[in-house]
Amino acid sequence: MKAKYRFVAVLLLSVAACAALFVKAYGTEKQAGQGSGLFVAASFYPVYIAAENVVGSCEGISVKCLSEPQSGCLHDFVLTPEDMQTLSSADLFLVNGGGMETFLEEVAAQYPSLTVAETADGLVAEENAHAWMGIAKYRAQVGAVSDAICQAAKGDVQQLKANAARYDAKLQGLQEQQEGLRDAIAGSKVVSFHEAYEYLAEDYGLEIVYTLDLDEERQVSAGEVADVLKAVKDGGVRVILAEGAYGAKMAETVQKEADVAVCFLDTLVRGDYGADSYIDGMQQNINLLKEAFGVN
Numbered sequence: 001m002k003a004k005y006r007f008v009a010v011l012l013l014s015v016a017a018c019a020a021l022f023v024k025a026y027g028t029e030k031q032a033g034q035g036s037g038l039f040v041a042a043s044f045y046p047v048y049i050a051a052e053n054v055v056g057s058c059e060g061i062s063v064k065c066l067s068e069p070q071s072g073c074l075h076d077f078v079l080t081p082e083d084m085q086t087l088s089s090a091d092l093f094l095v096n097g098g099g100m101e102t103f104l105e106e107v108a109a110q111y112p113s114l115t116v117a118e119t120a121d122g123l124v125a126e127e128n129a130h131a132w133m134g135i136a137k138y139r140a141q142v143g144a145v146s147d148a149i150c151q152a153a154k155g156d157v158q159q160l161k162a163n164a165a166r167y168d169a170k171l172q173g174l175q176e177q178q179e180g181l182r183d184a185i186a187g188s189k190v191v192s193f194h195e196a197y198e199y200l201a202e203d204y205g206l207e208i209v210y211t212l213d214l215d216e217e218r219q220v221s222a223g224e225v226a227d228v229l230k231a232v233k234d235g236g237v238r239v240i241l242a243e244g245a246y247g248a249k250m251a252e253t254v255q256k257e258a259d260v261a262v263c264f265l266d267t268l269v270r271g272d273y274g275a276d277s278y279i280d281g282m283q284q285n286i287n288l289l290k291e292a293f294g295v296n
């Protein structure tokens with residue numbers, strides 16, 4: 001009997017200890033967002049990188065990205081319990097908008113007092129929300145991110161504005177390179193394997209004669225293969241814009257049948273979360289386009 005009571009006592013103590021630990025962990029988590037500082041949540045990678053550059057080393061402001069989607073973009077993304085936890089303590093939620101985040105209604109219903117800033121608002125056409133793929137559009141998006149954070153920060157926003165201006169100057173350098181390359185390749189016809197490249201093609205004045213949207217792992221039909229080959233041959237296409245993860249197999253198939261260069265471009269929806277990762281990724285895209293079109 002004695003041993004049994006001891007067992008129960010140990011069990012009860014363990015339960016109490018676990019509960020105390022849980023409360024402690026949960027409490028700390030809440031405090032991270034609800035302290036005196038500003039807690040900014042970003043819906044996904046390009047928006048997060050913009051916020052990271054605007055906030056920089058400003059004290060009292062923290063930025064967190066929602067969990068990374070399994071496939072390329074956010075299109076079929078479902079919020080995880082951890083994401084809900086993040087949003088419950090956020091003061092500001094930066095999103096792309098334009099239909100990219102299909103879970104916004106759910107967020108508005110759950111957190112009616114959370115300020116949501118749609119940073120690509122007015123920059124994108126219906127049916128294509130990939131604003132960040134155009135450098136000028138992304139600069140405007142960074143401006144919207146900066147405005148939203150400054151508004152939420154209240155108080156002194158001088159450092160935030162200086163950070164945003166510094167980042168924009170870097171992006172301007174990138175855009176100047178892009179415009180230089182545009183002079184050399186504008187008017188060229190391309191085939192695209194990803195809808196995200198539409199605004200990129202627009203930046204360079206490239207004409208997309210056919211889009212095969214490979215935003216996820218899927219079977220490509222024989223009819224689609226034939227359509228791509230027909231578009232390449234009839235359209236005098238020299239370059240295909242593809243994404244590494246989902247476009248490689250299709251690119252290989254086409255290259256067996258047609259003399260065409262494949263440019264594996266970064267869609268900038270994932271990476272190392274470093275402040276310069278957009279600039280580095282876009283720079284790499286510029287270099288790859290130069291190579292594919294034979295421009296020095």
Ligand SMILES: [Zn+2]
Nearest residue numbers: 073074196215
């Ligand atoms: Zn997408």
